Amino acid sequence: MTDLAIHLLLFLFIAAFMAGFIDSIAGGGGMITIPAMLIAGIPPLESLGTNKLQSLFGSGSASIAYARHGHVNLKEQLPMALMSAAGSVLGALIATVVPADALKGVLPFLLIAIAVYFGCKPNIGDVEKHRRLSAFLFTLSFVPLIGFYDGIFGPGTGSFFMLGFVSLAGYGILKATAHTxxxxxxSNLGAFIVFVLYGVVLWKVGLLMGAGQFLGAQVGSRYAMAKGAKIIKPLLVIVSIALAIRLLADPTHPLRIWLGI
Structure with a gap:
């Protein structure tokens, strides 16, 4: 599976660049990369494992860019990142033995709710608001929960982290994006370790796409820092709705199976 034709490798590189750009601003990069790998003929499990490898480059690249411009202190945020990784490891282990149909069924509606929240709340901007949850409780509860979700399923993880930082931690939308x-x-790293142990990571494809992710995330994060809430908020709404539509369009989605359509 690693010896794909040149045109397919180029297609995957471009898809990863686009995903890195979008993911660095609003999350949802997996909406592009996973379908792209499936189109290229990579089996589903290998697509999930390889997606975690290439996603490391995008999220890592964006983290560095935001940190360099003072929007996040990576050293101070390390405990949160470790809790996210721990939750993701547990989720990925469960994903290898338990079907994710329940999550798959409810996820589109959660994403639509996120889109409505950010789209209809006019006072969400770059200014920080009142914190509803202490940093300690946020780190021990919300962070590993979303990390667990990323390990067991994954789509929309960035949107969920953004929602938590804005609604619970009181962050402005640019700061929330940087910390997400x-x-x-x-969470990518935690799940990636599990998938490596299960031997479902295609290294050649993952590293090539990782290069595309890295470059796309550099461009996207700089664009987000220049535009702030003006670009982050609408793109987050669009990405959440698009991801919900794509999930509902899947013939194997539990709701479609239940309705017989």
């Missing part, structure tokens, strides 16, 4: 990337790096 490092937690996403942690």
């Amino acid at each position: 990337k490092f937690l996403n790096f942690g």
Whole structure:
């Protein structure tokens, strides 16, 4: 599976660049990369494992870019990233033995709810608001929960982290975006380790796509820092709705099977 034709490798590189750009701003990069790998003929499990490898480059690249411009202190955020990784390891282990149909069924509606929240709340901007949950409780509860979700299923992880940082931690939307990337790096790393142990990572494809992710995330993060809430908020709404539609369009989605459509 690693000896793909040149045109397919180029297709995957471009898809990864686009995913890195979008993911560094609003999350949802997996909406592009996983279908791209499936189109290229890579089996589903290998697509999931390889996606975690290439996603490390995107989330890592964006984290570095945001840190260099003072929007996040990676050393201070390390405990959160480790909790995200721990939750992701547990989720990935469960994903190897338990079907994720329940999550798959409810996820589109959660994503639509996130889109409605960010789209209809006019006062969400770059200014920080009142914190509803202490940093300690946020780290021990919300962070590993979303990390667990990323390990067991994954789509929309960035959107969920963004929602938590804005609604619970009181962050402005640019600061929330910057902090989301490092937690996403942690959850990607945790799941990646599990998938490596199960031997479902295609290294050649993953590293090539990782290069595309790295470059796309550099461009995207700089664009987000220049535009702030003006670009992050609408793109987050669009990505959440697009991801929900794509999930519902899947013939194997539990809701479609239940309705017989």
